Amino acid sequence: MDSRMEDRLWSVQDVSEYLGVPVATVYAWRSAGTGPPGRRMGKRLRYRPQDVRDWVESLPTEVWAS
Numbered sequence: 001m002d003s004r005m006e007d008r009l010w011s012v013q014d015v016s017e018y019l020g021v022p023v024a025t026v027y028a029w030r031s032a033g034t035g036p037p038g039r040r041m042g043k044r045l046r047y048r049p050q051d052v053r054d055w056v057e058s059l060p061t062e063v064w065a066s
Contacts, residue, residue, distance in 0.1 A: 009039075009046035018052060 015036065016023045029035025030045070036055035038047045 009041070010049055010052065011047075012038075012045055015047050015052055019056070 010018070012023055012026050015038075016026050019026070026035060030038060036047055036052040038045050038051075040046075
């Protein structure tokens with residue numbers, strides 16, 4: 001992502017690219033209420049870059065072995 005991304009809201013595809021997960025995962029997280037907070041802009045879903053970064057920072061860092 002280039003520096004221009006900071007000047008605009010991110011699409012689901014942008015979030016997917018930033019997090020390195022499939023687009024379907026971003027939608028699944030939204031449906032489950034566990035992903036970064038997004039906003040509807042008409043028909044489109046958009047994310048503030050800082051909200052996505054804050055969400056990542058809020059995730060636990062522990063890894064649990066099963």
